[in-house]
Amino acid sequence: xxxxxxxxxxxxxxxxxxxxxxxxxxxxxxxxxxxxxxxxxxxxxxxxxxxxxxxxxxxxxxxxxxxxxxxxxxxxxxxxxxxxxxxxxxxxxxxxxxxxxxxxxxxxxxxxxxxxxxxxxxxxxxxxxxxxxxxxxxxxxxxxxxxxxxxxxxxxxxxxxxxxxxxxxxxxxxxxxxxxxxxxxxxxxxxxxxxxxxxxxxxxxxxxxxxxxxxxxxxxxxxxxxxxxxxxxxxxxxxxxxxxxxxxxxxxxxxxxxxxxxxxxxxxxxxxxxxxxxxxxxxxxxxxxxxxxxxxxxxxxxxxxxxxxxxxxxxxxxxxxxxxxxxxxxxxxxxxxxxxxxxxxxxxxxxxxxxxxxxxxxxxxxxxxxxxxxxxxxxxxxxxxxxxxxxxxxxxxxxxxxxxxxx
Amino acid sequence: xxxxxxxxxxxxxxxxxxxxxxxxxxxxxxxxxxxxxxxxxxxxxxxxxxxxxxxxxxxxxxxxxxxxxxxxxxxxxxxxxxxxxxxxxxxxxxxxxxxxxxxxxxxxxxxxxxxxxxxxxxxxxxxxxxxxxxxxxxxxxxxxxxxxxxxxxxxxxxxxxxxxxxxxxxxxxxxxxxxxxxxxxxxxxxxxxxxxxxxxxxxxxxxxxxxxxxxxxxxxxxxxxxxxxxxxxxxxxxxxxxxxxxxxxxxxxxxxxxxxxxxxxxxxxxxxxxxxxxxxxxxxxxxxxxxxxxxxxxxxxxxxxxxxxxxxxxxxxxxxxxxxxxxxxxxxxxxxxxxxxxxxxxxxxxxxxxxxxxxxxxxxxxxxxxxxxxxxxxxxxxxxxxxxxxxxxxxxxxxxxxxxxxx
DNA sequence: TCTCTAAATTTAGTGCATAAATTTAAATGA
DNA sequence: TCATTTAAATTTATGCACTAAATTTAGAGA
Numbered sequence: 047x048x049x050x051x052x053x054x055x056x057x058x059x060x061x062x063x064x065x066x067x068x069x070x071x072x073x074x075x076x077x078x079x080x081x082x083x084x085x086x087x088x089x090x091x092x093x094x095x096x097x098x099x100x101x102x103x104x105x106x107x108x109x110x111x112x113x114x115x116x117x118x119x120x121x122x123x124x125x126x127x128x129x130x131x132x133x134x135x136x137x138x139x140x141x142x143x144x145x146x147x148x149x150x151x152x153x154x155x156x157x158x159x160x161x162x163x164x165x166x167x168x169x170x171x172x173x174x175x176x177x178x179x180x181x182x183x184x185x186x187x188x189x190x191x192x193x194x195x196x197x198x199x200x201x202x203x204x205x206x207x208x209x210x211x212x213x214x215x216x217x218x219x220x221x222x223x224x225x226x227x228x229x230x231x232x233x234x235x236x237x238x239x240x241x242x243x244x245x246x247x248x249x250x251x252x253x254x255x256x257x258x259x260x261x262x263x264x265x266x267x268x269x270x271x272x273x274x275x276x277x278x279x280x281x282x283x284x285x286x287x288x289x290x291x292x293x294x295x296x297x298x299x300x301x302x303x304x305x306x307x308x309x310x311x312x313x314x315x316x317x318x319x320x321x322x323x324x325x326x327x328x329x330x331x332x333x334x335x336x337x338x339x340x341x342x343x344x345x346x347x348x349x350x351x352x353x354x355x356x357x358x359x360x361x362x363x364x365x366x367x368x369x370x371x372x373x374x375x376x377x378x379x380x381x382x383x384x385x386x387x388x389x390x391x392x393x394x395x396x397x398x399x400x401x402x403x404x405x406x407x408x409x410x411x412x413x414x415x416x417x418x419x420x421x422x423x424x425x426x427x428x429x430x431x432x433x434x435x436x437x438x439x440x441x442x443x444x445x446x447x448x449x450x451x452x453x
Numbered sequence: 454x455x456x457x458x459x460x461x462x463x464x465x466x467x468x469x470x471x472x473x474x475x476x477x478x479x480x481x482x483x484x485x486x487x488x489x490x491x492x493x494x495x496x497x498x499x500x501x502x503x504x505x506x507x508x509x510x511x512x513x514x515x516x517x518x519x520x521x522x523x524x525x526x527x528x529x530x531x532x533x534x535x536x537x538x539x540x541x542x543x544x545x546x547x548x549x550x551x552x553x554x555x556x557x558x559x560x561x562x563x564x565x566x567x568x569x570x571x572x573x574x575x576x577x578x579x580x581x582x583x584x585x586x587x588x589x590x591x592x593x594x595x596x597x598x599x600x601x602x603x604x605x606x607x608x609x610x611x612x613x614x615x616x617x618x619x620x621x622x623x624x625x626x627x628x629x630x631x632x633x634x635x636x637x638x639x640x641x642x643x644x645x646x647x648x649x650x651x652x653x654x655x656x657x658x659x660x661x662x663x664x665x666x667x668x669x670x671x672x673x674x675x676x677x678x679x680x681x682x683x684x685x686x687x688x689x690x691x692x693x694x695x696x697x698x699x700x701x702x703x704x705x706x707x708x709x710x711x712x713x714x715x716x717x718x719x720x721x722x723x724x725x726x727x728x729x730x731x732x733x734x735x736x737x738x739x740x741x742x743x744x745x746x747x748x749x750x751x752x753x754x755x756x757x758x759x760x761x762x763x764x765x766x767x768x769x770x771x772x773x774x775x776x777x778x779x780x781x782x783x784x785x786x787x788x789x790x791x792x793x794x795x796x797x798x799x800x801x802x803x804x805x806x807x808x809x810x811x812x813x814x815x816x817x818x819x820x821x822x823x824x825x826x827x828x829x830x831x832x833x834x835x836x837x838x839x840x841x842x843x844x845x846x847x848x849x850x851x852x853x854x855x856x857x858x859x860x
Numbered sequence: 861t862c863t864c865t866a867a868a869t870t871t872a873g874t875g876c877a878t879a880a881a882t883t884t885a886a887a888t889g890a
Numbered sequence: 891t892c893a894t895t896t897a898a899a900t901t902t903a904t905g906c907a908c909t910a911a912a913t914t915t916a917g918a919g920a
Contacts, residue, residue, distance in 0.1 A: 055875055055908055058464055062876085079898070088878050093899070120897025121885045206784075209685060261692040277689050277696065278616060284684060284784030285668040288815050291781050374698050375782060377613075377691030408695050462877055462906055469907085486867070495909050500868070527866025528916045 059095075060439055062087060066095050067104065067438055070128040072153065075108065077123035096126050103132050103443035130155065132443035134191050135434060136182060136199040136235075137426030139242065140225070142166055142269075146423045147181045149189035154252075154431055157189035159420060166219055175228045182233070197441050198433045199235045200426040201225050202242040204270065206287030211239040214286045238433055242266060243290055244281050245425030246384045246415075247274030252428045254421075255382055255413045263290075263378040263410070265369065266422075268386035271306035275376060292368060307387045307394075310361055311340035318353035326351035344390035362397035369398065369412070370405020377408050384415035466502075467846055469494060473502050474511065474845055477535040479560065482515065484530035503533050510539050510850035537562065539850035541598045542841060543589060543606040543642075544833025546649065547632070549573055549676075553830045554588045556596035561659070561838055564596030566827060573626055582635045589640070604848050605840045606642045607833035608632050609649040611677065613694030618646040621693045645840055649673060650697055651688050652832030653791045653822075654681030659835045661828075662789055662820045670697075670785040670817070672776065673829075675793035678713035682783060699775060714794045714801075717768055718747035725760035733758035751797035769804035776805065776819070777812020784815050791822035 062085070069084040070076055081092045099105040108125040130153035139146040145164035149157045162181050164174070186193055203225070205215040213220045229237045243266040250256040250264050262276040273290040275282045282289040292304055305313075316335040319327060327346040331338040346354035369381050383391045392414045402409040415421060434441060469492070476491040477483055488499045506512040515532040537560035546553040552571035556564045569588050571581070593600055610632070612622040620627045636644045650673040657663040657671050669683040680697040682689045689696040699711055712720075723742040726734060734753040738745040753761035776788050790798045799821040809816040822828060841848060 055465060057468060058462060058876060058907095061464065077898085089899075090879090090901090091877060094876085119887065119895075121883095121899065123898060277684075277691060280687075282684050282689070282783075285786040285817075286784055286815065288784030289684065289782070291784065291814070371778065372782065375696070375779065376689075377693055377695030377698065379692040407698070408693065410692075465876095465907055484867085496868075497870090497910090498908060501907085526864075526918065528868065528914095530867055 062091065063095050063099065063439055066092070066099065067128070067435070070105065070126070071435070073128070075125050075127045077125055079123060081126075093124075096124075100126070102439075103129065104438060105129055128152070129443070132195075133197045133434065133441070134189070134195045135427060135430035136185065136196055137245075137423045137428075137430055138178070138181070138199065138201045139245075139420075139422035139426060140164065140166075140201060140203050141242075141422075142204065145177060145181055146420060147185040148420065148423045148427050149185045149191055150427045150431070151191075152431070152434070154427065156424075156427070157191060158185050159423070160185040160188060171222045174223055175232075178225070178228060179232060182229075193233060195443070196233070196235050197443070198238060198430040199229055199233075200238040200240060200245070200430040200433070201229070202240055202245040202422040202426045204242050204272070206291065207239050207241045207244075207283070208287040209283040212287070213239060214288075236433070238429060240281075240426070240429055241272070241274065241287060241290070242422045243272040243274035244283075245274070245423075245429055246421045247276050247281065247425070248428045248432075249417055249421045249425030250382050250384060250415060251276060251279075253424065254384075254415055254417045256380055259380045261376075261378045261380075263369075263372055263376060263381045264415075265365075265381065265383045266385045267306040267308070267365075267383055267388075267391065269306050269309045271304050271368070273372065275378070277376070292372075306385070307361060307365065307383075307391055308340040310364065311343045311357060311387070312338060314357040314360055315340070315343040315346075315354065318357055325353050327354050340387055341390065344387070344393065348393065358394060359397060362394040363401060365391075365394060366398040366401040367405050370402055370409075373402075373408055373410050374406040378410045380411045380413060382413050382415050384417065384421050386419065388415040388418070469498065470502050470506065470846055473499070473506065474535070474842070477512070477533070478842070480535070482532050482534045484532055486530060488533075500531075503531075507533070509846075510536070511845060512536055535559070536850070539602075540604045540841065540848070541596070541602045542834060542837035543592065543603055544652075544830045544835075544837055545585070545588070545606065545608045546652075546827075546829035546833060547571065547573075547608060547610050548649075548829075549611065552584060552588055553827060554592040555827065555830045555834050556592045556598055557834045557838070558598075559838070559841070561834065563831075563834070564598060565592050566830070567592040567595060578629045581630055582639075585632070585635060586639060589636075600640060602850070603640070603642050604850075605645060605837040606636055606640075607645040607647060607652070607836040607840070608636070609647055609652040609829040609833045611649050611679070613698065614646050614648045614651075614690070615694040616690040619694070620646060621695075643840070645836060647688075647833070647836055648679070648681065648694060648697070649829045650679040650681035651690075652681070652830075652836055653828045654683050654688065654832070655835045655839075656824055656828045656832030657789050657791060657822055658683065658686075660831065661791075661822055661824045663787055666787045668783075668785045668787075670776075670779055670783060670788045671822075672772075672788065672790045673792045674713040674715070674772075674790055674795075674798065676713050676716045678711050678775070680779065682785070684783070699779075713792070714768060714772065714790075714798055715747040717771065718750045718764060718794070719745060721764040721767055722747070722750040722753075722761065725764055732760050734761050747794055748797065751794070751800065754800065765801060766804060769801040770808060772798075772801060773805040773808040774812050777809055777816075780809075780815055780817050781813040785817045787818045787820060789820050789822050791824065791828050793826065795822040795825075 065085050069081060078089055078092045082089055100107050105126050106129045130151045132152055134149055134151050137148045144161055146161045148159045151157060160181055164177055203213060205213050205220050207213055226237045226239055229235055246266045247262055247264040251259060251262060256262050260279040264274045266272050271292050273292060275290045315338050319335055326349050330342040330346055343354050343357050347358045395412050399412055417424060472492050476488060485496055485499050489496055507514055512533050513536045537558045539559055541556055541558050544555045551568055553568045555566045558564060567588055571584055610620060612620050612627050614620055633644045633646055636642055653673045654669055654671040658666060658669060663669050667686040671681045673679050678699050680699060682697045722745050726742055733756050737749040737753055750761050750764050754765045802819050806819055824831060
């Protein structure tokens, strides 16, 4: 008869196996000896865990036992490699008018990226769900990856999301659109939800300007303005997922809103249009206020247009004040401006840096993101990978379905 | 020869022993059977760990094997109790002009509280260190506890403190006054440092209005204003310990400062004094502006003084705006006003609640602290207890010195 | 004294780990 | 060709922590 053992007994194996996976991810080909050094475990344990991880599908053992150019004395070491293609994840960004999906392997390498138009409003919930389906299917096909291999999907939304992934907002749109249930039911995937600005922060720390920064604020600024905050490397959520919301912060102008850089660039640009009919700004939009975009204002300012320059100064002042207030309270090392206008916003940085001491005792470093438009979906990929890495031992890569009970 | 076993092997024992201690703290007298139920461990394991914890000094086994009124069939259960007096901790609050120390046992019960005047400035560092020594000695004596039994000391300071307990400020005072080193060297105690507002937040969640609240802001408001923030039950620090700083937040008045309720109550009260020479306010301070205190303004307002009432309205507006800004960004469930004027500040709450929606989409619940003057030292006690509880298995209660190598 | 009962203790077996001894798979040189 | 060298893999002997099942024990009551 089988005599049982505590669930807690296996804790040690879980801890050590996690340490091994962590040591192997991104380390390329490794030998047992190298793993002994990096984990502090004994050789017997290292080999035993490697065998098990190979069986579970997370590792591959290389055929040729000795790499070219390796040290050639002694018995050849067995060589293991973390199998980047053992599984995959999907990161999705649901925006106001488009939706983006990235499929990535376990190394975080993007295998495909697909963008589709997406109408958030005046469309039946079913139709929105279908778009989700279609974009995931298309991204998977383009990546050449089977749906079975997907171990987690993370979805970024422009709404407060609590720590346990509930969308908490009064907006009718989200109440009638339960992304989690839709994706989970249709595909059986594990679905994670997170606020878009929070995902931008993860992306920025993963591949952007903020690598290695543990206390970070990312301002996701387009037509709207939101922020994602990392403290000691951990995302903050607050009671109802609202940590990082910015409405009302800038109460001086009586605006009390969450409009972003693009919104004000265009709005103020239009105001400036009236002032000077012969300007570059005027030329760019053909004198038609409705045709004036934020990009035109940045362009005109770069070309030396005086009115546009004034708009940018005003923008810089507004952003400096917002960032100053946040920095006082949150004390980040670095603030990154990301989102649709990040590249253009670079022009605002010198003015902001200059004004920053006026608004905070503890001015942070400032930077703009270079990750571009896909920042939220990229962050979603990182978010999904975090989940899979943390639960690796409970998940089964598709190549080796369910080996739980095996000897 | 002894054949070794992994340090990691003992991890299981550590985890289970911690779970046992957690289950026993505050649970009073428990039997093995009860512990089996609350921890899910088997009887053999529970008993084995109890024996070990008794040996280490954390538990006591009761002599009379069956409590009066207990169920009386069967072999009497061995009865264990967490030994509240196994060790003690000290919580210290270093204020601008006084210093407070509390000695508490492992149950968190205060055994003594001592306050001494403390001059932060214009006094040699040695003298300040001596005050620390004297207050600790006096508090211990008053508590009837030996210095050996102290397993941790937490000290609250009115300066930014990083997550790892470094005081990070440009102030000369702290640079020349290394509390950690002083206390550690003179007594060998483990010393923890933490910001005073952060400790107030811990106290408020432990014994105050905020019990069970995981997303909490505590405004520590006296002459100065600072805040301690808990997110998901965890204190926030930021890059240089500045998380929760409030200077410049209230930039509308152009004040950009960190002055608190008491400061402005007195300041604005003095201004109001000029306006109306026949008021209650006037009577309270004898018409002498320098003699007017914050308490007088609160008192006069309660008595119906119109000018004082106006000052309070202005204060409420200022606090509402500060709390509103914080609440937008931090999204707490509850904001507690604590510190010297907490009791008086209670009168501000209705006005603040009314104005709150003007400053944030997500108005939190508001409350004032009832923990009084000792809130910071009380929080320091909780902080020290947290440390001891987390490291219980690495620390040795004084009654049973060093049993490491014992069988 | 005998029986009942719940708890404690003992016994047998499992999982995961280490250290030391032994074996193994190339590479090399006599 | 074949012993030698070497680093790695395996095997062997132990240890710790746990569980389940069998056994013993301490008191209460018939």
